[in-house]
Structure formats: C-alpha cells, structure tokens
Amino acid sequence: MNHAPAAQLQAHLNQARITGVTITPVAFKDPPLLNTVGVHEPFALRAIVEVHTDAGVSGFGETYGDAGHIARLKLAADSLPGTDIFNINSMRVAIIHALHQDTIEGGHGMSGMVTGSSTGDRVLSAFDVAALDIQGKLLGRPVSDLLGGAVREAIQFSGYLFYKWAAHPGQAGDAWGEALDPTGIVRQARTMVDRYGFGALKLKAGVFPPEEEIAAIQALRGEFPDLPLRIDPNAAWTVETSIRVGKELDGVLEYLEDPTPGIDGMAAVRREVGMPLATNMCVVSFADVAPAVAAGAVDVILSDHHFWGGLRRSQFLAGITETFGLGLSMHSNSHLGISLAAMVHLAAATPTLDYACDTHWPWKDPAEDVIKHGALKFRDGAVEVPTGPGLGIEVDRDALERLHRQYLDCGIRSRDDTGYMQRINSSYQLQSPRW
Known part of the structure; x- marks a missing residue:
C-alpha cells in the first residue's frame, strides 16, 4: 500500500x-x-x-x-x-x-x-x-464541514428595514429614498422583497413614538399578510410601554426584540406579553445566559459570532439554547462578504437555527466589498452555502486596498451614531429608555 x-x-x-x-x-x-x-x-x-x-x-x-x-x-x-x-x-x-x-x-x-x-x-x-x-x-x-457538516444548503435571511433620511446632509439622495413614516417603510420593504425575495421582515424601531412604529408594523402586515414580522427598538421603551406595544401587536409579530433594557426589565415584559421575546442586548456573553434563563427573560437569543468568540463558540451557544429550549437566530451589524460567508457556514452547520437570520447586506453598495463577486448571492431570500475549501470566497486585493484607502481618507475612526446625530441636530439627547 x-x-x-x-x-x-x-x-x-x-x-x-x-x-x-x-x-x-x-x-x-x-x-x-x-x-x-x-x-x-x-x-x-x-x-x-x-x-x-x-x-x-x-x-x-x-x-x-x-x-x-x-x-x-x-x-x-x-x-x-x-x-x-x-x-x-x-x-x-x-x-x-x-x-x-x-x-x-x-x-x-x-x-x-x-x-x-x-x-x-x-x-x-x-x-x-x-x-x-x-x-x-x-x-x-x-x-x-469543519463545524460538523451542513444540515441545510441555503440560509434564509430577513429583510432589515430602517427609518432613514433621503440622504446624508450635503450629499445626493440614494436609490432607497426617504422612509420616515409607514408609507415609506412599506415602500422600502416592497423593494427589499422584490429585489432579494426575503420571507421575513424586521423593523429597526425606537426612532419615533411607539404609536407611529405600531402603525408601521400594521401597514407592513397589510402589505405582506403572510410574512413573519419583527420589531427591534433597541431597548428604547420602558417596561410599561413594552407591555402596551406587545399586547397591541399580539398575533402580528413573530417575536419582539429587546423592547426594554436589562434582564429584569425583559423578564417583567415577558410575564405580560404573548409573543416570544428575542435579544442581542441583554444576553451578549456566556455569563448572561444563566441569569436570563433563571429570570425567564427571553425566548430567543440572537447570536453573533463577532462577539460570541467566533464560529465554534457560537456552536457552544447553540448547544446551550437547545438544552434550555430557547430559540436561536443571528444578529447582524453592518458587514462585508467575509462576515456573510462566516455567518452562512455557521448557520449551515447549526441544526437548531429556528428563525431567518438578520443581515445588513442590502444596505451596502454592491460595488464595495473585499471579496470577489459571485461566491455569495441572494436568491429567494437565501444565500447558498459555499462548497469550496475554507470560507469558499476569494479576497479581491485591489478592492481591499481601495476600501483601506477610503478608511484613511474618510477620517472616521470609531462608530458614533449619537455624536453624528448631535452634529446635525444639536438638541438631540441620548435617552434610555426613550419612551
């Protein structure tokens, strides 16, 4: 031999x-x-x-x-x-x-x-x-394969909706346009669904008074009667407001994400509302899991390999959620193709993934990425799992250099949503909870 x-x-x-x-x-x-x-x-x-x-x-x-x-x-x-x-x-x-x-x-x-x-x-x-x-x-x-083998060939993602201005101050408008009311949100959602085929929708909330955001969800339900809907105010609401919104949207939402700050606050809301509560804010490390379970604070953990320690430790989290009967999905931040590829491989090898994953991908200029085009494509709201060696993508060295040069030229060195807003609107104040 x-x-x-x-x-x-x-x-x-x-x-x-x-x-x-x-x-x-x-x-x-x-x-x-x-x-x-x-x-x-x-x-x-x-x-x-x-x-x-x-x-x-x-x-x-x-x-x-x-x-x-x-x-x-x-x-x-x-x-x-x-x-x-x-x-x-x-x-x-x-x-x-x-x-x-x-x-x-x-x-x-x-x-x-x-x-x-x-x-x-x-x-x-x-x-x-x-x-x-x-x-x-x-x-x-x-x-x-290194994570145990793919149990699905494609990963479903949800359309991530945002209230947005027509343009950054002093810049030309973008193709998405303005979305500051229910009509604008529905228009944005229709573009998302038509372009990418998403089978679920999530609204980033906590921007306007809750009544206006409830109206946006109701408008989405009217336009998309069969799609699962989610809302995420990033803990902008008090416990009382969260309970009120939760009861008003009972039977409409797939889950309510981080309506109020902290494990204790989430537990108080959970005792009063009918739909599941999801989080990527009060359970963000392994140390948070036990107290959240003990308090009955959440039903769904939105994992994110960027702050759970990578792919293998995210699988460890998946084992914990399975043990305690919790749902599991994925949180998203603004990202490029390497992160998307990693998310897709992790989701493929996680049998207990219960919900379509979040992604900011549609908000990125298609011409701006560090990977070569073709490896990752959205079809019917999903991305096929790459089958090539490793992540199955190829880094574009020229594109990497261009985006690095853009980093050097843009002058931004740390994300600061609040500071940017205050430079535009000097009266803006950060409040938590806001309503």
Missing part, C-alpha cells in the same frame, strides 16, 4: 503554524439609517484580519473597525506567531493573556448599544474564522 499521499499531507499540516497577521481597516459607504441612539455615519468601519502560516496558506476574518478594537487585535496578533493553526484553544488562551494588560478604551463597534460582551471573545472571533478558513483550505473542505 502506498502511504506517500497521506505522509505528504501530514507533513504539510505539520507546518501549519502562524507566522504573522495582517490587519487592514476598511471603510464602506453607509446610508443614513436611524436608530434609537442616532444615525449611521456616511461610512461603516470594519477590520480585515489575514492570518499567515508557514504552510504558505492564509485565511481571513472580518470584525469591527473601531480604533480601540483594532488596537486590541494588534495585541492579540503579536501573541500568535508559532501557534498551531488547528489549535484554536491555544489561540484563545494566548489572546486572553495578551489582553490582560488591556487599558484601551472603547472599540466595541456597536455605537454603545451592545458593550457588555466579553472583550476576549470579540477579539478572538476574527482569528477563529481565519483559522477555520486556513484549516479548510489545507484539508480541501468547506468550513461548514
């Missing part, structure tokens, strides 16, 4: 140790999407992490692009050379140790709405994805 191919493969894998990391911050155009803490700035920030190995194979991860987060990524990167690319546990230990002396401020990437999740897991995430990308390339298998 000829053992040469197996021996050659083993020798190849034995060389798969990290030799260095390249971190490239990028910026891409973002529309003026409104939320309870302000409005999106003209550019969204991300960081592209490329991990190099002595096997001559590199892998990519994507994460937040705030200055503080990038500084932590660099601390972590300096700790990783020599680490076996297949030993993500060792990577995690090295990263946590590197962050022990962390005195960096800010850098959570979520404009203050989600800041309590584990810093170590936020930093680990991009390296975890890059390591799995490399492992898949070395083995000739997609990342979903």
